[in-house]
Amino acid sequence: MAKSGTVGQPGSAYMIVDQDKAVRRHTFAVIVDNEPGVLARVIGLFSGRGYNIESLTVSTVTADESVSRINIVTTGTEMVIEQIKAQLSRLVPVHDVHDLTLEGPHVERELALIKVRAKDHQRRESLRIADVFDAKVADTTLESFVFIIDGDTGKVDSFVDLMRALGDVEVARSGVVAIGRGTEMVTV
Amino acid sequence: MAEKLTGAEIIIKALADQGVDVVFGYPGGAVLPIYDALFKQNRIRHILVRHEQGAVHAAEGYARSTGKPGVVLVTSGPGATNAVTGLTDALCDSIPIVCLTGQVPTHLIGNDAFQECDTTGITRPCTKHNYLVKKVEDLSRTMHEAFYVATAGRPGPVVIDIPKDVQFAATDYTNGKSASHKTYKPKLKADRDAIEQAADLLLAAKKPVVYAGGGVINAGPQASKLLTELVRMTNFPCTLTLMGLGAFPASEPQFLGMLGMHGTYEANWAMHDADVILAVGSRFDDRITGRLDAFAPNSKKIHIDIDPSSINKNVRVDLPIVADAGHALQDLIRIMKARQRKPDAAAMERWWAQIDEWRARDCLAYGASKEMIKPQHAIRRLYELSKTTGKDTFITTEVGQHQMWAAQHFHFDKPNRWMTSGGLGTMGYGLPAAVGTQLAHPDALVVDIAGEASIQMNIQELSTAVQYRLPVKVFILNNEYMGMVRQWQELLHGGRYSESYSEALPDFVKLADAYGMKGLRAMGPDDLDGTIQEMLDHDGPVIADILVDKAENCYPMIPSGAAHNDMLLGPVEEGKDAIGEKGKVLV
Ligand SMILES: Cc1ncc(C[n+]2csc(CCOP(=O)(O)OP(=O)(O)O)c2C)c(N)n1
Ligand SMILES: [Mg+2]
Numbered sequence: 001m002a003k004s005g006t007v008g009q010p011g012s013a014y015m016i017v018d019q020d021k022a023v024r025r026h027t028f029a030v031i032v033d034n035e036p037g038v039l040a041r042v043i044g045l046f047s048g049r050g051y052n053i054e055s056l057t058v059s060t061v062t063a064d065e066s067v068s069r070i071n072i073v074t075t076g077t078e079m080v081i082e083q084i085k086a087q088l089s090r091l092v093p094v095h096d097v098h099d100l101t102l103e104g105p106h107v108e109r110e111l112a113l114i115k116v117r118a119k120d121h122q123r124r125e126s127l128r129i130a131d132v133f134d135a136k137v138a139d140t141t142l143e144s145f146v147f148i149i150d151g152d153t154g155k156v157d158s159f160v161d162l163m164r165a166l167g168d169v170e171v172a173r174s175g176v177v178a179i180g181r182g183t184e185m186v187t188v
Numbered sequence: 189m190a191e192k193l194t195g196a197e198i199i200i201k202a203l204a205d206q207g208v209d210v211v212f213g214y215p216g217g218a219v220l221p222i223y224d225a226l227f228k229q230n231r232i233r234h235i236l237v238r239h240e241q242g243a244v245h246a247a248e249g250y251a252r253s254t255g256k257p258g259v260v261l262v263t264s265g266p267g268a269t270n271a272v273t274g275l276t277d278a279l280c281d282s283i284p285i286v287c288l289t290g291q292v293p294t295h296l297i298g299n300d301a302f303q304e305c306d307t308t309g310i311t312r313p314c315t316k317h318n319y320l321v322k323k324v325e326d327l328s329r330t331m332h333e334a335f336y337v338a339t340a341g342r343p344g345p346v347v348i349d350i351p352k353d354v355q356f357a358a359t360d361y362t363n364g365k366s367a368s369h370k371t372y373k374p375k376l377k378a379d380r381d382a383i384e385q386a387a388d389l390l391l392a393a394k395k396p397v398v399y400a401g402g403g404v405i406n407a408g409p410q411a412s413k414l415l416t417e418l419v420r421m422t423n424f425p426c427t428l429t430l431m432g433l434g435a436f437p438a439s440e441p442q443f444l445g446m447l448g449m450h451g452t453y454e455a456n457w458a459m460h461d462a463d464v465i466l467a468v469g470s471r472f473d474d475r476i477t478g479r480l481d482a483f484a485p486n487s488k489k490i491h492i493d494i495d496p497s498s499i500n501k502n503v504r505v506d507l508p509i510v511a512d513a514g515h516a517l518q519d520l521i522r523i524m525k526a527r528q529r530k531p532d533a534a535a536m537e538r539w540w541a542q543i544d545e546w547r548a549r550d551c552l553a554y555g556a557s558k559e560m561i562k563p564q565h566a567i568r569r570l571y572e573l574s575k576t577t578g579k580d581t582f583i584t585t586e587v588g589q590h591q592m593w594a595a596q597h598f599h600f601d602k603p604n605r606w607m608t609s610g611g612l613g614t615m616g617y618g619l620p621a622a623v624g625t626q627l628a629h630p631d632a633l634v635v636d637i638a639g640e641a642s643i644q645m646n647i648q649e650l651s652t653a654v655q656y657r658l659p660v661k662v663f664i665l666n667n668e669y670m671g672m673v674r675q676w677q678e679l680l681h682g683g684r685y686s687e688s689y690s691e692a693l694p695d696f697v698k699l700a701d702a703y704g705m706k707g708l709r710a711m712g713p714d715d716l717d718g719t720i721q722e723m724l725d726h727d728g729p730v731i732a733d734i735l736v737d738k739a740e741n742c743y744p745m746i747p748s749g750a751a752h753n754d755m756l757l758g759p760v761e762e763g764k765d766a767i768g769e770k771g772k773v774l775v
Contacts, residue, residue, distance in 0.1 A: 091317075
């Protein structure tokens with residue numbers, strides 16, 4: 001009887017949940033008071049509730065430095081993503097939470113500095129690839145380059161992967177910053 | 189120009205301006221200036237507890253029985269860390285608490301100074317919000333904002349960490365009693381559209397259930413009145429969570445009893461078979477839903493909650509309504525009345541006939557005994573005899589079987605009369621909570637229904653009760669076991685009672701004597717009524733040690749991982765497994 005549960009029963013709310021285990025990637029812009037501990041609150045929320053952080057960046061964004069914008073890229077099922085938004089909104093110093101992925105088209109950029117140590121052919125090849133990716137040389141020695149590249153996460157990933165094939169690589173990445181397209185503004 | 193006040197004086201003034209009449213606390217080096225300021229005034233009464241955890245639970249008892257925020261004052265380091273369990277408890281049960289902690293002076297913060305701990309770091313995940321006040325100029329605003337944050341929206345505990353130099357420094361006081369927060373503004377009014385839709389769903393329902401919780405109690409007594417009005421007006425059945433008991437009168441025929449893991453057969457079956465569920469201030473907690481994929485499978489769910497994060501967390505609902513329970517109920521009643529329609533009478537008649545069939549199982553029945561006191565019977569007698577006192581009665585509990593029996597067998601007709609640790613399940617909650625409750629209601633009957641194991645977790649608060657002449661009654665259902673643990677070991681672990689026997693128990697009667705209070709014991713059914721009566725008649729604090737059946741288990745029970753229509757009504761037959769493999773990993 002009940003042991004078999006309600007699997008397949010029409011109208012079961014849980015069928016929705018069960019079917020929708022698809023994990024998606026969402027980018028949030030979280031507008032917060034620039035006060036001590038606010039970043040710890042946000043990060044603690046993610047670790048405490050077992051949510052993922054793919055990338056997180058933060059900086060003040062107003063002239064008086066009273067407000068910060070935290071950009072978070074996270075993954076989860078639809079229900080988890082909804083929870084993340086609700087949980088973030090509940091934090092007292094949080095003004096507003098924008099799920100940019102839901103709100104419409106937006107621009108996402110990352111900045112990366114990549115040091116490649118290579119010689120001869122590999123060295124020349126790294127420079128050619130950098131050219132293709134529109135990466136600039138920020139520093140050079142006879143045996144190394146530091147490239148600077150910006151773009152979406154996928155582009156940066158591809159560039160780093162190619163560089164790894166050419167020599168020893170050290171990577172510093174900024175994490176994602178994002179903003180909606182068009183005239184509409186996120187008020188702070 | 190007004191005279192400047194020290195930080196410590198600002199704290200006292202802000203408390204007084206907030207209408208605080210009592211603070212529960214414990215002194216120490218980092219709060220001495222505040223204690224000095226307390227000494228020099230007589231508007232605020234300080235209650236000296238015996239352990240900081242007790243201070244927070246006492247403040248919780250005060251808050252839950254009055255609807256006002258409870259205030260705590262503790263020192264830095266161990267004072268603050270001892271308060272953590274209480275803060276977490278208040279967070280889980282959404283109880284408004286303002287907890288002031290002393291801190292080492294600002295120039296020593298981060299230096300591993302004596303009795304320094306990272307109080308804001310430690311309490312960040314167990315408070316609704318917390319503050320470290322580094323400048324005395326921020327103190328008045330922070331004090332008033334803390335009261336706003338603790339009580340606005342879904343209530344919760346707020347910590348203000350105050351370094352000692354800030355307590356000494358002087359500045360102007362600004363009264364911000366009506367303070368709000370520049371961005372934290374919870375939504376109280378429901379969207380009209382959503383209420384209209386809710387009314388439509390409810391009026392079309394053939395098997396409706398109202399499932400209400402602690403949010404209704406937090407919304408104030410008026411919300412409970414409105415809930416009662418709605419249930420009466422619609423003739424719908426109503427069930428309450430552990431946190432919600434009293435939000436709808438238990439004596440009403442439409443009350444199905446508590447639902448969930450130890451809820452009634454009729455409440456859980458009604459939830460399972462319902463076609464429309466109106467959830468008000470309840471959060472579809474795992475103790476309520478049991479197995480999620482089999483929870484109320486054919487129902488449309490309307491969920492009224494002030495906290496958007498409670499909605500669609502465990503259970504997908506069809507109609508979310510973010511609002512204060514009182515506001516939403518008021519709108520719903522008005523709109524349903526305006527419809528001038530009644531729910532389908534024939535369908536309701538069939539639904540009640542079905543519910544009556546479930547009720548006829550008499551799921552809370554227990555075997556009578558002439559030799560042993562059945563714990564359920566002890567609570568029923570306590571309930572009956574307490575009614576004859578003519579006093580307003582408040583019950584607190586510890587955690588375990590006795591807590592569930594109290595929820596099942598003691599009946600509450602009014603909100604704010606039942607104080608139990610629901611979300612965190614904190615053993616040691618009941619006695620300090622009773623202290624706080626009794627302080628707020630000096631003439632009331634306040635009983636802590638306790639287990640012999642739990643009571644020992646904050647037993648030191650007996651001293652507090654005696655010091656302040658608080659006539660709290662500690663009613664111990666002594667089964668010599670951590671009964672709830674024993675029950676799970678019986679169901680899950682082949683009856684191997686690992687470490688759940690309460691060996692070397694104190695003699696509670698002598699203990700009462702040692703603390704300077706009355707001690708009583710009931711050994712068998714014949715002493716029960718007499719002991720309870722003597723306890724009730726005594727005008728001071730009492731421990732009543734009630735020796736009960738040691739083997740009794742708490743039923744009904746939905747084993748972890750099982751569905752509502754899969755509940756155990758009594759002992760499992762030999763050879764059968766009560767709990768599936770999947771259920772065993774659940775708590
Ligand atoms: C602080 C704390 N530690 C452990 C537990 C786990 N626990 C839940 S009930 C219980 C036993 C309680 O025993 P007792 O107070 O005698 O109550 P009974 O179940 O026998 O009525 C325990 C250990 C808890 N809830 N709280
Ligand atoms: Mg016990």
